[in-house]
Amino acid sequence: MRSKTGKLLGTVCAASSRQIPAQPDVEALLPVLSELLTYALERERLIDELTERNANSTLLARVFD
Numbered sequence: 001m002r003s004k005t006g007k008l009l010g011t012v013c014a015a016s017s018r019q020i021p022a023q024p025d026v027e028a029l030l031p032v033l034s035e036l037l038t039y040a041l042e043r044e045r046l047i048d049e050l051t052e053r054n055a056n057s058t059l060l061a062r063v064f065d
Contacts, residue, residue: 001038009041 001010012034
């Protein structure tokens with residue numbers, strides 16, 4: 001999985017302790033799952049970034065008050 005900027009976020013793995021034949025419909029879902037996971041990870045990263053920026057802005061506002 002890669003972010004929109006190309007940063008490697010991780011991989012999607014469908015592993016099992018036993019051998020299972022590949023299913024075309026399941027294989028077709030892996031890119032969709034990857035996209036959804038990438039979206040969720042990017043969203044969390046953006047929330048963290050905005051939270052930090054908001055905290056910094058609040059500190060600056062207190063300093064210059």
